[in-house]
């Protein structure tokens with residue numbers, strides 16, 4: 001085989017015993033493709049087959065909920081009962097058939113959950129709703145639910161599980177000074193606020209043994225009174241100490257995503273790379289950088305400059321599943337680019353609809369619509 005132009009991008013990596021054939025991973029991307037009760041659907045299988053066939057080393061499947069009432073969106077994959085195992089097995093198999101590693105992200109949306117009475121570390125209102133503060137007993141129950149869901153991910157045949165500590169969901173809500181006002185051992189200084197995610201990781205590891213566990217890591221909420229690097233790095237170091245396999249860096253939450261400054265920032269290529277770079281300087285575990293990494297040359301420079309160890313492509317892979325193959329051939333110019341000013345996918349899922357990409361051909365859109373149940 002000829003030497004690839006992007007040498008760093010096509011170097012294998014060992015991740016807690018898993019061999020990633022290159023540095024390209026799919027970052028989790030919820031698109032509203034699960035069936036109405038959260039089961040794995042034909043559309044979801046079709047979509048992930050296409051993503052895995054891309055040649056990316058690892059596909060991290062979008063967030064799945066760990067309890068019946070902890071999902072942040074409709075048509076979210078569910079991982080809260082053994083009845084979902086069969087569908088999850090088929091999903092893992094589908095990805096493996098295309099020679100990619102398969103991971104599943106697990107999540108509790110906390111104050112962003114789509115339920116009449118959401119729960120959170122503290123009763124801090126969001127979008128007109130005030131969540132109820134969790135009791136200590138409920139906290140222990142949720143930790144067990146994370147562990148049970150992680151075990152299901154392992155039993156379903158995935159290669160790894162990812163805890164969703166990003167987007168301002170429950171794990172992040174405990175860490176943030178903005179959303180955690182507790183006066184017990186889970187609140188107060190950052191050392192206390194990281195206790196919940198650290199305990200979740202410990203429970204999960206007790207349940208799954210040496211199965212790799214990764215973490216979607218909120219570096220900065222991009223809100224004036226929110227979590228920032230000065231505090232989040234302590235969590236990064238503690239997760240490393242507790243055996244996390246990797247950290248997948250991200251910024252922003254539902255409360256900042258729509259702010260004009262953030263909208264502007266998110267249009268720039270590599271807009272979250274600086275966050276990954278800060279994390280990488282502070283830990284020894286592999287770090288994933290995502291955020292509009294639209295070209296292989298950008299990806300290559302991130303790796304070469306040691307700002308991250310792995311590249312996460314979410315919309316970038318979805319808009320053009322040939323991205324990795326085109327990169328391998330050095331055919332950067334033919335890569336179909338996600339438009340920085342479009343954001344149709346995000347708006348569609350925010351309205352509870354399944355997403356399509358405005359760059360797709362009519363034929364592809366028809367196939368996806370036809371599979372929607």
Ligand SMILES: Cc1cc2nc3c(=O)[nH]c(=O)nc-3n(C[C@H](O)[C@H](O)[C@H](O)COP(=O)(O)O)c2cc1C
Pocket residue numbers: 027028029030031062063105164166167216250290291292293312313314315316317345346349
């Ligand atoms: C529609 C949509 C759904 C997303 N779903 C998830 C998700 O389920 N879990 C997660 O950690 N991040 C999620 N993200 C964030 C992506 O993983 C990624 O960090 C972000 O889109 C930037 O990468 P990109 O420019 O390649 O899309 C989502 C983003 C979008 C736009």
